[in-house]
Amino acid sequence: MDDQHLTKVVLLACGSFNPITNMHLRMFELARDHLEDTGQYRVVKGIISPVGDAYKKKGLIEARHRLEMARLSTDSSDWITVDPWESLQPEWVETAKVVRHYYKEMLEAEQNTDDVDTVKYAKKRRIEENHFGASSHQKKDGLQLMFLCGADVLESFGVPNLWKREDIDEIVGRYGMVCITRSGSDPHKFIHQSDKLWQYRQNIHVVREWVTNEISATQVRRSLRRGRSVR
Numbered sequence: 001m002d003d004q005h006l007t008k009v010v011l012l013a014c015g016s017f018n019p020i021t022n023m024h025l026r027m028f029e030l031a032r033d034h035l036e037d038t039g040q041y042r043v044v045k046g047i048i049s050p051v052g053d054a055y056k057k058k059g060l061i062e063a064r065h066r067l068e069m070a071r072l073s074t075d076s077s078d079w080i081t082v083d084p085w086e087s088l089q090p091e092w093v094e095t096a097k098v099v100r101h102y103y104k105e106m107l108e109a110e111q112n113t114d115d116v117d118t119v120k121y122a123k124k125r126r127i128e129e130n131h132f133g134a135s136s137h138q139k140k141d142g143l144q145l146m147f148l149c150g151a152d153v154l155e156s157f158g159v160p161n162l163w164k165r166e167d168i169d170e171i172v173g174r175y176g177m178v179c180i181t182r183s184g185s186d187p188h189k190f191i192h193q194s195d196k197l198w199q200y201r202q203n204i205h206v207v208r209e210w211v212t213n214e215i216s217a218t219q220v221r222r223s224l225r226r227g228r229s230v231r
Contacts, residue, residue, distance in 0.1 A: 006042040006142075009035055010106050011178065013148040014086065014095050017050045018060055020070045021215050024048070028080050031148050031178040034207040046080035046148075047102060054092040059221060063087035095147075096167035099175055103145045110143050146205075147177040151185035154204075158194055168196055176203040183212050 011031055017024060032043040050066045051057075063084075070082040086098050093101075154177075157168055171177065179187050187206050191197045197204065223230050 003042055007040060008143050009041045009043045010102070010143075010145050011043060011046045011148045012049060012099060012102050012145060013047070014049045014098055015051065015149075016055065016057055016060055016217070017048065017066050017070050018057070018217050019066065019220055020048070020073050021217055021220060023215050024217075025073060025077075025080065026209070027148055027150065027180045030180055030207050030209055031146075031205070032079075034205060035146075035178065041144075044079070046077075048074065048080065048082045049086045049098055049102070050082070050084075052087045052089050052092060054090065056092070094164075094167060096164070096170045099145065099147055099171055103175065106143065106145055145175050147171050147175055149177060149179055151179055151181045151187045151190075154179045154187050154197075155185070155190050157197065158190065165196070169200075172197065172200040172203055176205070178205045178207060180207050180209060182209070183214070 011028055013024065013027065015024075028046040032046070035041040035043055048070050050063060050070060051060075053060070053063050067082060067084055067087055074080045074082055083102070085101065086093055157163055157172075181187055187204075191201055191204060191206075220230050
């Protein structure tokens, strides 16, 4: 299929990355393979957005260190980048606002690349905003941002008072998401049991990692506390 008929996708992963692990990077590769295998998408960029120090999570190391580790880990990638915007904010930024920020940046970059005239671009933005509740697969400009996460984040949507309902509507309903599963998780079952996620099920891409990798940032921190090697 000609690339011009494919929807271009930017993948965005938010989190503490405390520290970043191979599995974080693997999620991007799995998501790209899955989306491009559908014949509908071409993944053009991946963005890692570490949370700022204001998040106040126990054991969270300074953002400057997490940023540098993430940058070093992506040095060899020609499409995954690390963006410091979220980590530099003086206050904690809700995930929906982070996604909104990068979506706006993505549209502005596309506008500059395509040399779209101001009137036509403004009209397209108004059309897109008027279709807030529409499927994210029906973008008018052939460009889409998708939220990339693990099954634990998807399941956290069901935790009472953790997420605002309107934020779930925006992240899943407007932008769409790619969920990478781990052993022991069943995101399809969780989506089926959640009325909210079932409403947006067409916007959720569930990707199974068949070559399991159970390395997590929690395990890395535990090993370091105990003086164990993490090589």
